[in-house]
Amino acid sequence: MQTVIEGLAYVLGDNIDTDQIIPAEHLVYSLTDPEEKKNYGRYALSGVPAANAGLPEGGKPFVDEGQCASNYKIIIGGKNFGCGSSREHAPACLEIAGIQAVVAESYARIFYRNSVDGGFFTPLESQTLLTDEIKTGDSVKLDIERSLLTNLSTNKSYPLNPLGDVLEIIQAGNIFEYARKNGLIPQSG
Amino acid sequence: MGMTLTEKILSAHSGGKAVKPGDNLWVDVDVLMTHDVCGPGTIGIFKKQFGENAKVWDKEKLVIIPDHFIFTEDKHANRNIDILRAFAKEQDLPYYYDVGTENYKGVCHLALAQEGHNRPGEILFGTDSHTCTSGAFGMFSTGIGNTDAAFILGTGKLWVKVPETMRFEFNGTFPPHIMAKDVILQVIGDIGCDGATYRAMEWAGDAIMQLSMEERMTLCNMAIEAGGKNAVIQADETTERYVKERTDKPFTIYESDPDAKYRLKKIYNADEMEPVLAKPHSPDNRATVSECKGEKLDRAYVGSCTGGKITDFIAAAKILKGKKVEIDTFIVPATREVEQDLSRERIDGETLMDIFINAGAQIGEPSCAACLGGPKDTFGRTSDHQRVISTTNRNFPGRMGSKTSEVYLASPYTAAASAVTGCITDPRDFLYN
Numbered sequence: 001m002q003t004v005i006e007g008l009a010y011v012l013g014d015n016i017d018t019d020q021i022i023p024a025e026h027l028v029y030s031l032t033d034p035e036e037k038k039n040y041g042r043y044a045l046s047g048v049p050a051a052n053a054g055l056p057e058g059g060k061p062f063v064d065e066g067q068c069a070s071n072y073k074i075i076i077g078g079k080n081f082g083c084g085s086s087r088e089h090a091p092a093c094l095e096i097a098g099i100q101a102v103v104a105e106s107y108a109r110i111f112y113r114n115s116v117d118g119g120f121f122t123p124l125e126s127q128t129l130l131t132d133e134i135k136t137g138d139s140v141k142l143d144i145e146r147s148l149l150t151n152l153s154t155n156k157s158y159p160l161n162p163l164g165d166v167l168e169i170i171q172a173g174n175i176f177e178y179a180r181k182n183g184l185i186p187q188s189g
Numbered sequence: 190m191g192m193t194l195t196e197k198i199l200s201a202h203s204g205g206k207a208v209k210p211g212d213n214l215w216v217d218v219d220v221l222m223t224h225d226v227c228g229p230g231t232i233g234i235f236k237k238q239f240g241e242n243a244k245v246w247d248k249e250k251l252v253i254i255p256d257h258f259i260f261t262e263d264k265h266a267n268r269n270i271d272i273l274r275a276f277a278k279e280q281d282l283p284y285y286y287d288v289g290t291e292n293y294k295g296v297c298h299l300a301l302a303q304e305g306h307n308r309p310g311e312i313l314f315g316t317d318s319h320t321c322t323s324g325a326f327g328m329f330s331t332g333i334g335n336t337d338a339a340f341i342l343g344t345g346k347l348w349v350k351v352p353e354t355m356r357f358e359f360n361g362t363f364p365p366h367i368m369a370k371d372v373i374l375q376v377i378g379d380i381g382c383d384g385a386t387y388r389a390m391e392w393a394g395d396a397i398m399q400l401s402m403e404e405r406m407t408l409c410n411m412a413i414e415a416g417g418k419n420a421v422i423q424a425d426e427t428t429e430r431y432v433k434e435r436t437d438k439p440f441t442i443y444e445s446d447p448d449a450k451y452r453l454k455k456i457y458n459a460d461e462m463e464p465v466l467a468k469p470h471s472p473d474n475r476a477t478v479s480e481c482k483g484e485k486l487d488r489a490y491v492g493s494c495t496g497g498k499i500t501d502f503i504a505a506a507k508i509l510k511g512k513k514v515e516i517d518t519f520i521v522p523a524t525r526e527v528e529q530d531l532s533r534e535r536i537d538g539e540t541l542m543d544i545f546i547n548a549g550a551q552i553g554e555p556s557c558a559a560c561l562g563g564p565k566d567t568f569g570r571t572s573d574h575q576r577v578i579s580t581t582n583r584n585f586p587g588r589m590g591s592k593t594s595e596v597y598l599a600s601p602y603t604a605a606a607s608a609v610t611g612c613i614t615d616p617r618d619f620l621y622n
Binding site (some may be wrong): 013014015017019020023024025028029030031032047048049053066079080085086087088089091106107108109110112114118165174175176179184185 | 213215222226227229230233237238248257263265266268269315316317318320332333334335336343344347348356382383386387413416418467497560562563564565583585586587588590591592
């Protein structure tokens with residue numbers, strides 16, 4: 001598990017649901033075929049209405065037209081991030097687009113669980129609302145061991161909630177590796 | 190200390206010791222359900238983790254119900270059905286409800302109930318957030334992703350954190366113009382669309398226990414719209430009758446202890462309920478129907494796991510009988526059984542199907558259809574700025590297809606009354622005049 005992540009932030013508001021993260025019409029692509037699954041990167045966050053895409057100004061696409069990867073590495077979200085459907089395509093598409101961490105004020109349960117069990121990226125919780133403190137395009141640094149997010153553009157730091165119960169699964173990589181480590185399933189698959 | 194219904198089911202499936210909220214348990218799974226959107230991904234992970242020739246843990250406990258993208262020309266969507274079909278053959282699965290055959294059912298959450306896969310006291314996981322619907326049968330049921338589903342396919346187990354329970358008690362009797370959809374939209378409006386995050390929503394009270402199984406399913410279906418992990422209603426004679434008509438498998442009825450601990454108890458007077466709706470763009474954006482009266486609409490939609498059951502169509506037909514719709518109106522039965530019932534159920538001698546056709550509504554094939562937008566050729570999908578009144582369960586931006594469409598969630602009574610006038614209309618204007 002990577003403990004320090006540095007990159008550009010992409011800022012979103014409250015209640016970013018899974019249909020905004022990956023609209024249902026795109027849930028048809030293979031998640032195993034390496035070429036076909038790039039489509040998930042292409043359409044990641046394509047359901048966010050333009051006004052809310054990349055706050056505070058909006059109008060900033062997460063992935064540029066024709067591309068499959070994003071220039072942003074860390075998403076800053078508000079409350080109830082990932083609400084809605086159980087589609088694992090939602091955390092998967094963010095990872096495929098190049099996201100390494102999401103920092104939100106709170107998460108919907110299934111999205112959070114899918115992010116952890118599937119080992120897509122680390123979902124972290126902020127202690128305060130960061131969407132007013134960080135702008136889309138700011139350079140940020142995430143120190144997971146110290147539970148700290150720093151906005152390198154302003155030099156201000158923000159404490160995050162420790163990972164708690166799910167830390168062991170995140171450290172193992174995903175639920176399968178965690179289960180193997182703990183003797184719940186056989187070592188070789 | 191006593192346990193809630195949810196805690197008792199989780200305890201019984203993890204070795205029988207008492208459990209409390211916050212405990213992490215490995216539970217034994219009774220049923221795993223998947224469909225065409227998440228099944229192929231689940232199968233891919235299962236094979237990667239357990240081997241190309243791995244067998245599922247128990248083929249009697251796996252139910253595959255294709256329902257999302259069925260009546261479409263989309264090549265990738267059709268390829269995904271082929272993957273399910275091949276897997277069902279390879280694993281010799283008894284419960285695969287194949288597209289294009291007499292065995293095709295339609296929307297998974299209602300098909301689970303109609304085919305006898307919902308049984309009190311059991312644990313059911315599904316790769317769909319509305320799997321919480323099955324809690325109407327006094328069981329623990331919740332939505333999971335592909336990875337967790339693949340883990341179950343290989344092991345028959347999954348880790349669960351025991352949720353705190355919130356209890357919603359409705360005493361008295363609901364007025365005849367109130368449907369379960371009004372009740373759940375009222376509650377989501379009260380607690381917010383993250384008000385039950387990580388928690389169980391337990392429904393109780395005389396008014397709840399008077400509801401049919403279909404209405405109970407509507408109530409439990411939308412627990413996820415409040416962030417809930419699961420919803421649950423104590424099984425009673427109504428539940429037993431429904432279940433025994435559909436399966437011979439034994440089941441266990443659990444009930445909450447009188448001294449069980451709740452995170453919160455909210456008590457409502459059922460007699461005082463008003464018809465409500467959720468305005469765009471969130472299921473907790475509640476208003477009374479009378480507050481929105483007269484707002485212009487472009488289309489009406491009656492369908493989905495939460496709003497496409499025969500109870501929902503009987504309600505819509507009561508209002509549409511002998512009338513013409515003013516706006517495009519889409520009728521989508523959730524399953525083949527509901528579709529057949531449209532031609533069996535009658536109001537004053539006229540079948541529901543005839544009532545809808547004579548009113549000028551369009552009837553679609555049983556599937557999830559436009560509830561979640563779907564491929565471009567999906568029946569009823571929004572394509573522009575349309576303003577829709579719908580009996581479905583979600584109205585976040587773009588949910589029904591177009592990012593610029595606006596969706597109002599409402600009961601079948603309210604949707605049908607609004608279809609007749611072309612603007613938001615209180616169903617009492619039709620039901621009592």
